[in-house]
Amino acid sequence: MAFKILDEREGQVARTRKGSTVVLDCNRASVAGSVSQRACTFCGSRVVLYPIADALHLVHGPIGCAAYTWDIRGALSSGPELHRISCSTDLRERDVVLGGEARLESSLRDLISRYSPKAAFVYATCVVGVIGDDVPAVCKRVETDVGIPVIPVMAEGFRGTKRDGYSAATRALLQLIGTADASDVGPLSINLLGDFNVAGESWIIKNYLSRMGVAVVSVLTGDGRVDEIRRAHGARLNVVQCAGSMTPLAKAMQERYGIPFIRVSFFGIEDTAHALYEVAEKLGSAEVRARTQALVRDEIAKVMPELKRYRQGLQGKRAGLYVGGAFKAFSLVRALRQLGVTVALAGTQTGDQEEYRELQRVCDEDTIIVDDTNSLELANFLVEQDVDVFIGGVKERPIAYKLGLGFCDHNHERKIPLAGFEGAVAFAREVHATATSPVWSLMPRRAQRAERPLATGTETP
Amino acid sequence: MSCAHAIKLPDGARAQTTVNPCTLCAPLGAALASAGVRGAVPLLHGGQGCATYIRRYLISHFREPMDVASSSFGESQTVFGGEANLHRALENIARQYQPSLVTVATTCVAETIGEDVERLLGSYAEKHPDHGAVVWASTPSFKDGHVEGFHVMVGALLEKLAVAGGDPKKKTINVLPPIVSPADLRHLREIVQGFGLDATILPDYSDTLDGVILDHYKPLADGGTSIDEIAEMPRSVGTLDLTLTGIAPRPSAVLTKRGSTARVLGLPIGIRATDAMCDAFGEWSGSDTPAWLAHERGRLLDAYADGHKYVFGQRVGVFGDPELVAGIAGFLAEIGARPVLCATGARNRALRLALQSLPADDERVVLEDSHYGAIEDACGRLKLDLLIGSSKGYRMARALGVPLVRAGFPVHDRIGAGRLLLVGYRGTMQFFDAVVNTLLEAKQAASPVGFSYL
Numbered sequence: 001m002a003f004k005i006l007d008e009r010e011g012q013v014a015r016t017r018k019g020s021t022v023v024l025d026c027n028r029a030s031v032a033g034s035v036s037q038r039a040c041t042f043c044g045s046r047v048v049l050y051p052i053a054d055a056l057h058l059v060h061g062p063i064g065c066a067a068y069t070w071d072i073r074g075a076l077s078s079g080p081e082l083h084r085i086s087c088s089t090d091l092r093e094r095d096v097v098l099g100g101e102a103r104l105e106s107s108l109r110d111l112i113s114r115y116s117p118k119a120a121f122v123y124a125t126c127v128v129g130v131i132g133d134d135v136p137a138v139c140k141r142v143e144t145d146v147g148i149p150v151i152p153v154m155a156e157g158f159r160g161t162k163r164d165g166y167s168a169a170t171r172a173l174l175q176l177i178g179t180a181d182a183s184d185v186g187p188l189s190i191n192l193l194g195d196f197n198v199a200g201e202s203w204i205i206k207n208y209l210s211r212m213g214v215a216v217v218s219v220l221t222g223d224g225r226v227d228e229i230r231r232a233h234g235a236r237l238n239v240v241q242c243a244g245s246m247t248p249l250a251k252a253m254q255e256r257y258g259i260p261f262i263r264v265s266f267f268g269i270e271d272t273a274h275a276l277y278e279v280a281e282k283l284g285s286a287e288v289r290a291r292t293q294a295l296v297r298d299e300i301a302k303v304m305p306e307l308k309r310y311r312q313g314l315q316g317k318r319a320g321l322y323v324g325g326a327f328k329a330f331s332l333v334r335a336l337r338q339l340g341v342t343v344a345l346a347g348t349q350t351g352d353q354e355e356y357r358e359l360q361r362v363c364d365e366d367t368i369i370v371d372d373t374n375s376l377e378l379a380n381f382l383v384e385q386d387v388d389v390f391i392g393g394v395k396e397r398p399i400a401y402k403l404g405l406g407f408c409d410h411n412h413e414r415k416i417p418l419a420g421f422e423g424a425v426a427f428a429r430e431v432h433a434t435a436t437s438p439v440w441s442l443m444p445r446r447a448q449r450a451e452r453p454l455a456t457g458t459e460t461p
Numbered sequence: 462m463s464c465a466h467a468i469k470l471p472d473g474a475r476a477q478t479t480v481n482p483c484t485l486c487a488p489l490g491a492a493l494a495s496a497g498v499r500g501a502v503p504l505l506h507g508g509q510g511c512a513t514y515i516r517r518y519l520i521s522h523f524r525e526p527m528d529v530a531s532s533s534f535g536e537s538q539t540v541f542g543g544e545a546n547l548h549r550a551l552e553n554i555a556r557q558y559q560p561s562l563v564t565v566a567t568t569c570v571a572e573t574i575g576e577d578v579e580r581l582l583g584s585y586a587e588k589h590p591d592h593g594a595v596v597w598a599s600t601p602s603f604k605d606g607h608v609e610g611f612h613v614m615v616g617a618l619l620e621k622l623a624v625a626g627g628d629p630k631k632k633t634i635n636v637l638p639p640i641v642s643p644a645d646l647r648h649l650r651e652i653v654q655g656f657g658l659d660a661t662i663l664p665d666y667s668d669t670l671d672g673v674i675l676d677h678y679k680p681l682a683d684g685g686t687s688i689d690e691i692a693e694m695p696r697s698v699g700t701l702d703l704t705l706t707g708i709a710p711r712p713s714a715v716l717t718k719r720g721s722t723a724r725v726l727g728l729p730i731g732i733r734a735t736d737a738m739c740d741a742f743g744e745w746s747g748s749d750t751p752a753w754l755a756h757e758r759g760r761l762l763d764a765y766a767d768g769h770k771y772v773f774g775q776r777v778g779v780f781g782d783p784e785l786v787a788g789i790a791g792f793l794a795e796i797g798a799r800p801v802l803c804a805t806g807a808r809n810r811a812l813r814l815a816l817q818s819l820p821a822d823d824e825r826v827v828l829e830d831s832h833y834g835a836i837e838d839a840c841g842r843l844k845l846d847l848l849i850g851s852s853k854g855y856r857m858a859r860a861l862g863v864p865l866v867r868a869g870f871p872v873h874d875r876i877g878a879g880r881l882l883l884v885g886y887r888g889t890m891q892f893f894d895a896v897v898n899t900l901l902e903a904k905q906a907a908s909p910v911g912f913s914y915l
Contacts, residue, residue, distance in 0.1 A: 032533040032546040033553030040510025062569045062602040064486030068514035090479035107478040126570040157508040158539045379678035398526045444676035
């Protein structure tokens with residue numbers, strides 16, 4: 001059977017052409033029956049708030065939502081690990097009929113007394129939205145009694161897309177920010193927004209900033225702590241990494257506290273260097289600028305020899321990528337280009353029109369750009385574009401492997417830090433290990449095709 | 462389930478807050494069952510997130526493509542009903558996959574708003590008179606977990622599709638397994654064939670979720686039991702129902718009602734449980750146990766003799782799906798180990814009953830409708846030597862310093878979950894070796910001497 005994209009989805013796919021961009025029909029609900037790779041509003045809120053390690057995260061609903069998000073991210077903590085347990089009100093038929101407020105309240109009190117968290121987040125899931133539990137009222141009541149912030153996260157899955165979940169998380173964070181004294185925060189200070197400390201990435205970035213002489217008031221939300229978040233309004237600059245999830249928060253903090261923000265990325269050496277220079281520039285300190293220059297010079301000198309070796313093995317290979325947000329996609333296109341790899345397919349779950357225009361601009365000609373794709377489209381695009389290595393999340397992994405292609409996990413479940421200069425090397429190592437593995441030469445699709453055989457992996461440094 | 466609507470909750474499992482669930486949701490089980498039918502696409506009626514979470518979860522265990530469609534509820538479907546979305550989903554699935562069957566399972570939100578799926582499918586059939594088969598199962602997760610969802614979908618498939626009448630087919634039997642690995646399914650078929658019989662296994666995801674690599678991508682993986690084979694199931698000479706700890710009414714009841722005879726057993730792990738299964742095959746086929754299988758039995762006995770002292774009296778905690786827990790507990794008792802903790806998150810309350818056939822043990826704790834918060838507490842109190850269960854127990858095992866042998870679903874911190882063989886003499890032998898060697902390794906690691914002969 002010849003593959004054909006669903007009619008309703010035709011406006012969500014484009015092919016890059018020199019000098020022109022196509023407007024994608026994006027930011028809409030997934031088409032029923034399409035097998036989208038997207039999750040839901042709850043998921044969006046959960047991934048953003050999840051890394052706050054000294055807060056209780058209670059999922060209010062039947063068991064599934066909590067079960068699927070138990071210890072799901074590789075977000076590390078340097079201390080408490082409350083985020084790594086999965087608490088659920090585990091609603092049953094009786095609760096659905098009679099209301100879940102009592103069960104929510106008893107669970108909240110039980111868990112708070114057991115774990116002594118610094119704050120509690122209560123996630124309202126689909127069923128709760130339907131049965132009409134007054135979650136904010138229960139939270140307020142418990143908060144007054146126990147004396148810690150108890151914050152409702154209104155993230156019923158049906159309310160919208162994952163993006164709407166980011167807004168729900170933003171509203172929740174804004175209830176914490178500004179609730180503690182921050183008058184002692186100095187002028188050379190920032191918040192890092194949209195880094196989730198996956199595999200310790202926040203620590204890598206914080207290390208750079210500390211060497212630059214810049215204080216990090218809070219990371220939202222990697223290795224997150226409630227007390228740090230409460231003081232976030234004291235920072236002089238918000239540095240936004242995962243722009244899709246955190247731009248709304250940055251905008252709100254600009255309005256409320258007058259904190260300017262910059263959007264950066266710490267994926268790839270170019271983007272990392274650019275991000276650090278931007279921070280130095282915006283903080284306006286000559287001293288910080290000088291330290292940043294020295295740091296970038298040293299770090300790049302350290303990683304270049306290894307990157308060059310990987311580049312030799314990867315030159316001419318073709319990549320496909322499908323990620324959550326567009327800003328990561330921009331960075332990946334640049335990072336891969338630096339490794340000699342051409343991106344032939346680039347898509348995101350949640351990009352907006354402006355982001356897709358930019359994505360078309362940064363990609364080479366004849367790249368497929370796709371919004372909210374599905375597994376069948378991906379499989380077909382990968383073959384059509386003759387891709388060697390695919391970059392995505394666990395749901396996409398078996399598609400690549402079944403086609404006999406390399407795969408690199410760039411999602412939040414990965415266990416390898418890919419941010420900063422050392423992360424750029426780790427990324428190159430990953431892409432190299434998978435794209436040049438000798439196993440692919442045994443796979444039927446490759447074995448039949450001698451004209452562009454894969455490297456045999458002998459040039460491993 | 463105890464009363465949960467008053468703030469002062471009574472004692473008992475439901476008084477406790479669920480911390481670290483020991484079950485997934487019902488639609489996951491339904492989707493997994495669907496994967497064992499040839500050319501079937503599972504569709505969840507409800508939100509997009511449910512389908513995606515379930516896909517991710519199944520993929521992390523099987524490491525195979527697993528498409529689960531959604532009718533993608535938004536706010537207006539939640540308020541006004543999802544008829545149009547369900548129809549569009551069915552149309553789009555038909556366009557993309559040309560499936561032989563779509564299985565519909567309902568998520569919590571669809572169940573809560575009271576979607577009349579039967580009616581919605583009726584109006585779809587009117588619009589599309591030539592549409593393919595659709596089977597629907599009601600799977601609200603505020604009632605059931607993945608284990609029950611799996612059995613409910615098998616029951617729905619039989620109810621709707623197993624309809625052929627006619628003379629019994631003397632050389633064919635049915636097997637209704639609980640959630641087991643693709644390797645288990647393959648081995649069950651091999652044993653049945655050893656008795657000169659053919660097996661219709663429902664579901665059979667041995668190929669669809671443990672497939673080969675081809676030179677192209679198949680939208681629907683090869684394998685699975687076909688709709689025609691399911692139709693013929695009432696004509697089989699016998700039905701082996703391995704869901705002793707399943708749901709009531711049993712899915713196999715559909716087949717006995719329609720003419721097949723059923724024998725209900727636990728999972729064939731260990732000598733006695735596998736003997737019981739082979740006895741049934743012997744009776745249905747009139748054939749003796751094949752020589753190769755008798756040899757496997759003999760080698761397993763030989764392994765028991767070699768390893769019995771290492772396992773004797775060892776205190777073991779077993780957790781996971783009830784079929785697995787009951788099967789492994791029976792095996793442990795058979796080899797002289799002590800299953801002092803048997804725990805499941807399943808809500809069907811069948812485990813305790815199934816464990817009554819074990820030798821009595823004053824210290825044994827049985828937890829049903831439980832969660833890892835409670836299971837870990839019990840493990841700590843019971844001073845275990847070994848844990849057996851899914852990857853979900855790894856953190857608990859690590860915290861307690863107790864070695865873990867992985868079995869069941871999900872195993873997502875190792876590769877080869879689909880190749881974990883547990884059933885039959887052969888599977889038991891592999892498992893016995895894993896259990897003994899894990900205990901030996903723990904002993905070796907803890908020893909200051911470092912013996913290299915044990």
